Amino acid sequence: MCFAVMYIYITRDASIEYSQETSQRLNRKLADRVAHETEPFKDGVPNEEELEHFFHNVMVINPSVEVYLLDTEGKILSYFAPFGEVKLEQVGLDPIHTFIEDTAAFIKGEDPRNPGVYKVFSASQVYADDIHMGYMYVILASQELATASESLASGFGWSLALKSIFVTLVLTFLVGLLIIWLLTKNLNKIMTTVSEFREGKLDARIKTKTRGEFSDLANNFNNMADTIVENIDELKSVDRLRKELITNVSHDLRTPLTAIHGYAETLLLMEGQLDEKQKKEYTEVILSSTKRVIKLVDDLFEISKLESDHIQTNRETFSISQMLSDIIMKYELLAKSKSITLTIENVEKDVFIYADIALIDRVFQNLLDNALKHTPHGESISVVIDENKSNGMVSIKIQDTGVGIPKDELPFIFDRFKKIKGNTKEGSGLGLAIVKKILELHEVEINVQSELDKGTAFSFDLPMAK
Numbered sequence: 439m440c441f442a443v444m445y446i447y448i449t450r451d452a453s454i455e456y457s458q459e460t461s462q463r464l465n466r467k468l469a470d471r472v473a474h475e476t477e478p479f480k481d482g483v484p485n486e487e488e489l490e491h492f493f494h495n496v497m498v499i500n501p502s503v504e505v506y507l508l509d510t511e512g513k514i515l516s517y518f519a520p521f522g523e524v525k526l527e528q529v530g531l532d533p534i535h536t537f538i539e540d541t542a543a544f545i546k547g548e549d550p551r552n553p554g555v556y557k558v559f560s561a562s563q564v565y566a567d568d569i570h571m572g573y574m575y576v577i578l579a580s581q582e583l584a585t586a587s588e589s590l591a592s593g594f595g596w597s598l599a600l601k602s603i604f605v606t607l608v609l610t611f612l613v614g615l616l617i618i619w620l621l622t623k624n625l626n627k628i629m630t631t632v633s634e635f636r637e638g639k640l641d642a643r644i645k646t647k648t649r650g651e652f653s654d655l656a657n658n659f660n661n662m663a664d665t666i667v668e669n670i671d672e673l674k675s676v677d678r679l680r681k682e683l684i685t686n687v688s689h690d691l692r693t694p695l696t697a698i699h700g701y702a703e704t705l706l707l708m709e710g711q712l713d714e715k716q717k718k719e720y721t722e723v724i725l726s727s728t729k730r731v732i733k734l735v736d737d738l739f740e741i742s743k744l745e746s747d748h749i750q751t752n753r754e755t756f757s758i759s760q761m762l763s764d765i766i767m768k769y770e771l772l773a774k775s776k777s778i779t780l781t782i783e784n785v786e787k788d789v790f791i792y793a794d795i796a797l798i799d800r801v802f803q804n805l806l807d808n809a810l811k812h813t814p815h816g817e818s819i820s821v822v823i824d825e826n827k828s829n830g831m832v833s834i835k836i837q838d839t840g841v842g843i844p845k846d847e848l849p850f851i852f853d854r855f856k857k858i859k860g861n862t863k864e865g866s867g868l869g870l871a872i873v874k875k876i877l878e879l880h881e882v883e884i885n886v887q888s889e890l891d892k893g894t895a896f897s898f899d900l901p902m903a904k
């Protein structure tokens with residue numbers, strides 16, 4: 439509405455200005471011609487008789503003009519204006535000078551009949567015997583003409599205004615309808631999908647093609663839905679793991695606890711009937727079962743500690759050669775009892791690494807425990823240390839010539855509670871999970887190579903001390 443009204447006023451003003459400028463251009467030479475067609479001065483004074491006659495003729499031909507003769511100061515000497523009185527005695531000369539000097543100017547001058555009102559005009563200098571006597575000043579739109587044209591323009595303006603207002607209102611209404619339709623269409627789509635998702639259809643997503651606020655909203659909803667689904671999956675997998683853990687732990691605890699309970703009961707019930715050898719045997723079973731329970735509880739405690747988010751390694755510089763020599767010494771007796779050759783290569787000189795001593799010690803213990811468990815009599819186990827100065831790492835390999843691991847089981851041996859089918863050796867399957875976690879905390883990976891009946895090799899790198 440406002441725009442329509444503004445538009446009308448601007449158009450109306452512009453069209454009036456345009457018609458006035460056109461009129462001034464067309465009649466530019468009018469005053470000049472009037473000045474030359476007559477002899478305005480005779481003997482230095484205005485030639486009243488001739489002027490009146492001439493002015494009369496001009497106005498008969500063109501009633502929209504008023505003609506004035508001015509002296510050099512702008513004072514009105516003579517005029518012929520049929521409508522109303524002339525109120526000014528003198529008109530300003532500035533617009534007249536500008537008009538004469540600048541032939542392209544659109545300029546208005548004072549209207550002698552309406553003080554303070556400016557109108558388009560034509561003007562020319564008047565000479566008598568080469569003496570500048572004054573000016574011929576022609577007002578181009580007379581009073582009646584101005585009133586007529588203004589009322590025409592305003593009538594035209596109002597009808598244009600009404601039409602513009604009508605067209606603008608119709609257009610605004612249509613655009614409004616279109617916007618509401620677009621908004622509700624997209625909103626409905628979003629609302630439907632949100633309801634579906636809320637009712638449990640977790641794969642419901644909003645399809646968007648366009649760009650803009652709605653597609654941002656839709657994308658945000660889709661991302662949020664993805665995150666919720668991921669979280670649900672994670673919670674489900676955590677819950678599954680928790681159930682697995684409880685099952686495994688109860689199973690692994692039951693066996694040694696049943697043994698402890700059974701043998702302790704037998705010892706009590708058959709007191710006096712058992713010889714010393716039997717008593718020792720039963721007590722040893724109780725002791726080894728207790729050890730198993732303690733080991734299981736320790737391992738569980740260790741893995742839950744390693745898997746908690748706030749575990750931190752306590753790294754320092756130490757000699758890996760020294761650590762391995764000490765560990766091997768501890769295992770030597772056991773190896774000898776199984777006639778297994780246990781060797782360590784490249785320990786002649788100290789190799790220093792930067793790692794957590796206690797955790798790395800656990801890695802070697804677990805890997806050597808496994809190697810000794812799965813390597814038959816007469817076979818061998820070796821540990822190799824290799825310094826690789828180019829990448830600042832020390833690579834370590836623990837290999838045996840034991841039973842090996844089937845290829846299809848290899849990807850799972852680092853899982854918690856994983857035991858290879860057919861493996862009857864003691865153990866709950868937590869050792870390698872602990873090893874993997876410790877090495878992850880040192881930002882390194884562990885690799886395994888194995889061939890059935892040929893042997894197994896575990897290898898990993900550790901950072902060299904600087």
Ligand SMILES: Nc1ncnc2c1ncn2[C@@H]1O[C@H](COP(=O)(O)OP(=O)(O)OP(=O)(O)O)[C@@H](O)[C@H]1O
Nearest residue numbers: 808809812842857858861865866867868869870894
């Ligand atoms: N050097 C090896 N040779 C052959 N099989 C191995 C070797 N090391 C590990 N395995 C297999 O991988 C499985 C997982 O090993 P892991 O150390 O995690 O468990 P575990 O030794 O059975 O029990 P735990 O270490 O908790 O006492 C073992 O049960 C065994 O079957």
Ligand SMILES: [Mg+2]
Nearest residue numbers: 808865869870
């Ligand atoms: Mg083990």
